[in-house]
Amino acid sequence: MALLSASGLRRSVDGRALWQDLSLDVDAGESVAVVGPSGSGKSLLLRALAGLDALEGGEITLEGRAQAGWPMPRYRSHVTYLPQRPALDGGTVLDHLRRPFTLAAHRHRMFHPGEAEALLGAFGRDGAFLRLDAATLSGGEGQLVALTRALLLSPTVLLLDEATASLDPDTTRRAERVLLGWLRGAARRALVWVSHDPAQRARVASREVPLQPQPVTA
Numbered sequence: 037m038a039l040l041s042a043s044g045l046r047r048s049v050d051g052r053a054l055w056q057d058l059s060l061d062v063d064a065g066e067s068v069a070v071v072g073p074s075g076s077g078k079s080l081l082l083r084a085l086a087g088l089d090a091l092e093g094g095e096i097t098l099e100g101r102a103q104a105g106w107p108m109p110r111y112r113s114h115v116t117y118l119p120q121r122p123a124l125d126g127g128t129v130l131d132h133l134r135r136p137f138t139l140a141a142h143r144h145r146m147f148h149p150g151e152a153e154a155l156l157g158a159f160g161r162d163g164a165f166l167r168l169d170a171a172t173l174s175g176g177e178g179q180l181v182a183l184t185r186a187l188l189l190s191p192t193v194l195l196l197d198e199a200t201a202s203l204d205p206d207t208t209r210r211a212e213r214v215l216l217g218w219l220r221g222a223a224r225r226a227l228v229w230v231s232h233d234p235a236q237r238a239r240v241a242s243r244e245v246p247l248q249p250q251p252v253t254a
């Protein structure tokens with residue numbers, strides 16, 4: 037049984053069909069890239085897989101259970117979407133990493149500052165990074181906070197929407213190593229990448245799922 041499965045997905049925007057009958061299976065342990073031209077609906081697909089965006093048809097299952105049958109906060113704690121530009125408002129980096137642990141969906145988890153420091157260390161940042169004002173971070177630094185926060189929350193599937201696109205090459209490689217290490221760290225995990233960088237896809241993904249642009253109908 038696939039870990040995350042989508043079948044017969046249908047979605048249009050402003051009367052334009054993005055996908056008509058899209059299916060995708062992601063097995064445990066897999067790292068998959070979704071590819072397609074700008075505007076083909078890659079972000080919308082990842083958001084739909086995360087339960088953040090409505091579908092017009094089709095079904096998504098996690099561990100064989102329909103998305104609609106999961107309590108949504110719990111589903112989203114398993115299937116986590118990381119956008120290219122994470123929204124980070126006031127507070128320090130430490131505040132941002134700690135805050136999700138106060139939510140009901142994560143209340144069974146404990147925040148361990150040492151784990152956060154270890155992850156940030158793997159990304160090449162020291163403990164002082166935790167004290168920075170999150171609202172003033174650069175785009176790449178914001179992505180590191182989002183990646184760290186997501187990993188600390190131990191999801192099952194991470195959906196990475198250009199989630200390293202603002203990082204310098206060295207930090208990108210570090211992030212890729214951390215993410216692939218995370219994937220190998222437990223049996224039932226998976227990664228789904230959207231990346232416009234073919235070299236990155238070749239490094240991190242074992243296969244590519246193409247999103248074909250649909251013909252425009254009158």
Ligand SMILES: Nc1ncnc2c1ncn2[C@@H]1O[C@H](COP(=O)(O)OP(=O)(O)OP(=O)(O)O)[C@@H](O)[C@H]1O
Pocket residue numbers: 049050054072073074075076077078079080081
């Ligand atoms: N909330 C929305 N309402 C209406 N149209 C939307 C919405 N979100 C996205 N779209 C449109 O849907 C199409 C697909 O958008 P999406 O962001 O998924 O593309 P993408 O494949 O990720 O593109 P890129 O590679 O440029 O990031 C685009 O034409 C976009 O303008």
